[in-house]
Amino acid sequence: MSAAHRHAVDSNSPSVRLGPIAQQVAKAAFAVAGIALAISVIIAVAGLFGTTAKGAFKSWMVAFLYVLSICLGALFFTMIQHAVRAGWSVTVRRIAESIAANLLWLWVLFLPVFILVLIDRGGVLFPWLKPEYMATDAIIQHKMAYLNKGFFLLRAVFFFAVWAGFAWFFWSSSVRQDESGDVALTHRMQRLAPLGLLAFALTLTFAAFDWAMSLEPHWFSTIFGVYFFAVSCCGFGASMCIALWFLGRRGKLLNEVTSEHMQDVGKFLFGFGIVFHAYIGFSQFMLIWYANIPEETGWYLARTLGPWKPFMWALLICHFAVPFLLLISRHAKRNRTFIAAVAVFLLVVQFLDIYLLVMPAISGADLASAVSYPALAARAASGDLDLGFHPGLIDLTCVLGALSLLVGLTARRLGQVPLVPVRDPRLPEALAFENM
C-alpha cells in the first residue's frame, strides 16, 4: 500500500535528485563526445578511408537528424500530456521535458550544414544547390521558389526558434512550479499545448522535407513528414525507457515510476514507435511500389538495389517484427530491464532507419540510362552502380559524438532540478496510478 498511496514527493528526497550522478554521467558523456567528434573531424578533414566532403556531411546529417528526432519526440510527448490533461504521466514528464529542452542548443549541431549552405557550398549535401543542376534541371528550376538558399536558411532559423520557444516554455514553467506550486502554470501549459502541437506538426513536416526529403530533390511524398514524426516517437520512447532503467539502477524514481508507468511508457513506444511507424512506412512503400510511377520509384530503387537491399529487409524485421513480438506482452513492458534492452536495440535500428533516409542515392543519369529493372539490378549487384553505399567509421563517430553530447547535457540539466515535477497538481494521481 505504500507507494500507491503516497500523495506527495519531497523535492529533496535522494530518490528524486540526481546528485553527483549528474556530473559523473555528464563528464563521461562529454569525454566520449569529445573523442568521437575529434575523430570525426580528423577523418573528415584528412579524408581518411576515402571519406569525401559529401560523405562526411551526410554522416553528420544522419547524426543530427538522429538526436533531433529524439528531442522532437520528447517535445511532442510533453505537449500531448498537457493537451489531454494526462494524470498518469506526471512522474515521467520531467525526463521528457529535459530531453526536449535540448532543442534550446540543438541548432549548434546544425551549424555545419547552415554554414555550408551559407557559403554557397550547399551543393555538397543538397543536389538542388549545385549550380549545374540549377542551370539545367527543369524540375529543380520549378522548385526554386521553395528550394533556394535564402528561404532554406530562413526556414531553419524559424524551425529552431519555434522548437526552442516551446521547449523552453514547457521546461521553465514546469520547473517554476516546483518552487511555487502555482496551479495557474498548469493552466497556462494546457492552454498553449494545442497551439504548440499545431506548430510542431508543421515545423517538423517542413524540416523533414528540407533536411531529409530534399537530399533527393526530384522525389516527393506527402506522408514524409508523418514518417519522420513516427521516427521521432520511436527515438524518444526508447530513450525514455533507457533513462528510466538507468535511474532505477541508481535507486532513483523507484517509488514514483512503478511498473504501471513503465507499462504505459512501453505502450507509447509500442504504439507509436513500432506499430504506427510500421504503418506509415508500409503506406509509403506499398503505394509507391504498387503504382510504380517513375517519378516516385527512384527513391526506393536506390534503397532496394545492390548493397542496400539487406538493410531494407533488416529494417522491416528489426524495426517491426522483432520488437513487436518482444513488447506485445504486458509483462515485457512492465519489466524495466527487459524493455530497456529492447529500447537499446531499437535505438540502434533507429540509426539504420535514419541512415536509410539520408545515405542511399541514385543519380538521374543512371536512372535515365537504365533499360530495365533487371539490367539496373544487375549493375547494382556487380557494384558498377554508385548507390551512395560508403559506410565508414565516421558514420559511427558522428552519431556517437552527437548522442553523447545530448546525454551529457540532459544529465547536467536534470541534475539541477527534482526528477519529477514535485508540485504538479496531478502528481497524487500519477503516484496512485494503476492500469485498468
Next chain:
Amino acid sequence: MTTLPMNRPLAPADNTFEDPERRAPLVLGHTTFGTVTKEICQVNEAPRPPMAWWIALGISAALAGVFTGLIGYLFATGVGVWGNQNPVMWGFPIVNFVFWVGIGHAGTLISAILFLFRQKWRTAINRFAEAMTIFAVICAGTFPGIHVGRVWLAYWLFPIPNQMEMWPQFRSPLLWDVFAVGTYFTVSLVFWYIGMIPDLATLRDRAGNRIKAIAYGFFSLGWRGSMRHWHRYERAYLLLAALATPLVLSVHSVVSFDFAVSQLPGWHTTIFPPYFVAGAIFGGFAMVVTLAVPARQLWGLKNFITMRHLENMNKIILLTGSMVGYAYAMEFFIAWYSGAMYEQFAFINRAFGQHAWAYWIMIGCNVAAPQLFWFKRFRTSIPVMFFVVNCVNVGMWFERFVIVLSLEMDFLPSSWAYFSPTWVDIWMLIGSFGLFMTLFLLFIRFLPVIAIAEVKAVMPAADPHAGHGHGADGGHGH
C-alpha cells in the same frame, strides 16, 4: 447491486470546468446505482416513446422504403440508372460507400481506442456510437454490393472454390475492401454485443412482460452477474478492444488504397491511408454529436451524456479536422513541389475547375468550421456545435465527392465531361439516411442506449477508496 451513500458534496451542474487537482464528475445528479439503472432503462421501458420518435421513425422508414424500392429499380434496370458515365465510372455509389464507412469509425474508436487510453468519459457514449457504427457499415456495404452489375453473381466477391477455377483478383484493393469491411463489421458487432450482455440481463430482470423477458433473456446468454462472469467478461472486452484497435486503422486505410494504388493524380498520394483514417474519425464523431444532441434532450439523458462529453467530442473533431486540413495542405504543396504537371493540373482543377464549388464546400465545412472549437464558449454551445457537426457531415460527404471527381478530367481531354447525378443517385443517398435512422431509432427504443454497467463504474460510488480523499484515478474529485 448495493447502493453506497455518497459522502461528498454533489458536483456542480457544469462539469466542463478544468481543475487539475480533481477530475470532473462524469455522471451528474445521481448518487446511487439504482437511479442510474432506472433512468437509463426508462428509455426502453416507458409505455410509449415520445411523439418525436414516432415522427422520426415514420419519415426514416419511408425513406428506407424509397431506398429499397430504388434498389429494386436498379436491379431491374441496370446501373445505367445512375449518373456513372465515362469518364466518371465511380460516381455516387463509391462516394456514399466511403462516406458511410467513415461514419462507422467513431464507434469502434470510442469503444476500443479510447478504452485502451483509459478515457472514462467514453462509457456514456460508447454503446450509442457502436450501434451507429454497425448501422453505418450496413449502409456502406450496400453500395458496392449493388454496384457489381450482375448482382446475382455478387458472391463472386468471396474466394469460394469452384469448378471453374475462377478466383477474385487478389491484387485488387477492391477485394481487400471486402475482407477489411467484412472483418470490421464482424468484430464491431461482436464487440457491441458482448458489451451489451450485462445490460440486456438488466432489462431482462426488469422486464414487465413475458415476451420481453424471453427476448432479453435469450440474448443475455444466461448472465447472472457472478464474479466469474464479470471476470471473463472484462478479459474478453480487453482482448476485443486490442483486436479492434488495428481494425479502426486498417479499414479506412484499405478504403484509401482503392484510390491511392492507382496512378491517377488526386488519388495516388502516399498520405492517403492516415489521412482517410483521420477523416473517418472526424466524420464519425460529427455524426455521434449530431445524434447525441437530440437524443439526450428527448430521453432526458443529460446527466449521462453531459456537456463535458460533448465538449470532449468536439475537441476530437477539432483535432481530426486539423489533421484533415494538414493532409489537404500537404497534397496541395506536394502537387506543386513534385513538378509533375498532371498532379498540378488535378489540384488546380479541384480548386478552380468546374467543380470548384464542391471543393470550397469541403474546405469551408471541414477545415474552417471546426476552427470555432478552439474556443470553449463554442465547444459548449449546443446551437454552435450542432451547426459545426452538420457542416462536417456535409463536408465529409463532399470530400469523397471531390476525390472521386478526380476522374472527371482524366488524361484524355476528349472524354472530359461534367458529372451530374441522376434523381436515382440523389434519392438513394437520401434513402440510405432513412435506413440508417430507422435502424438507429429502433435501437434506441429496444436496446440499452447507454452502457449501464460501465457508467456505474466511473461514478464515485464505485470507487473502493471513496471517502478516503484521494480519488486520483477515478473520473471524480476528492
